[in-house]
Amino acid sequence: MPTTTSSARRASTTGPDRPTRVRMPRAQREEQILTIAEQVFAERGYQATTMEDIAEQVGVTKPLIYEYFGSKEGLLAACINRARTQLREATEASWAAVGPDASLEEVFRAGVRAFFTFIDGHATAFVLIQQEGAVASQASPLIESIREQQSAATVATFRAAPALAGVPDVLLEGYAEVVIGACERLALWRAGRSDVGVDDATDIVVSSVWGGLAALVPSAG
Template identity: 35%
Template sequence: MGAVKGKRMPRAVREQQMMDAAVRTFGQRGYRAASMDEIAELAGVSKPLVYLYLNSKEDLFSACIKREADALLEAVRAGVDPSLPADAQLWSGLRAFFVHTAENPDAWSVLHRQARSHGEPFVTEVSGMRDGIVAFVTGLIGAAAREAHSDPALADRDVAGLAQALVGAAESLAGWANDTPDVSAREAAATLMNFAWAGLENLMHARPWTPPAG
């Protein structure tokens, strides 16, 4: 992240640079240990300017959570093409999730570890993002169930439970993938898609789900 010191930069651009530096620092050091000095230095601005623009360490952390939560949700939504068959939609959504968390490990650490481990209001803010993802996945699984139009159809409550299971599995795998050397986003997504779509029984008998090319 280059330290840009020109004086004519618009406030919005400066703020994004400060938040880039803050996400990196919070994600790598943890919320408590991160210092505003370090964030200001990494952003190439003075510490008073960080306080002037973003008010306090708490407000800066909240702003980072909000920005990164919106970015993750948007990445997942954008990854899903609603014209595709159900399994391809789920696959592309999962892949978008794992690509985003792999490319933004500090942001994922802020959302998944830091925000949840430092009490309110951060826990509530990140819960809101999680609810948004669960709602989106509930919609995908519900659409897949209608597409298969099996009889009896899956009850709404079953669909809600399956969405909780899939989101919990994805959160857990994303942390593991970021902590484990050489696990790629594609591999993490394929592991979860195999698990979710084909099920363990098929995996045990070497009948995995096969991702589409590309």
């Protein structure tokens, strides 16, 4: 009976039919893992997702994901942190785009529109953010930090507006909370309404909130 030589055995495990992992820089691999993990978490829910599920879809070993993120909670936290950064960058870019001579209403509208545009482009991230009841305890403060970040950025924009120079901080902070809450609830509502586009959602929020915010402008004078 013929025997298999060691060289033949090596050939059989390294032949063209054996899948190989493509090497890439760590930062690029982490980004790939986060993108896929975000999708899997959003589709299956945090509790039902396993590290094996994610490793299989990425095409890496499970120990590699543990090496990068420490645990499933750590991976979820990294996904949320990435979404927070992306949303902040999108919002800041929208404000910068309107230019220094834009009116307060134009700045306000640009920020609201940026939020809904981000949601449309990162639907899985938004689903992930909304899964508060099912996520790990470590992730809940991170989810709330996204709201706090957007609120703080909105307040800072209000404070920078000359027309609101004399408005008390407590009012600016209160209106920022109203804006964040309105955007988030409307985004959830329109998730099931294909007939409500980004501009439609932006108009609803601006028309609902701007009247009260604009009423503060005369008092600043």
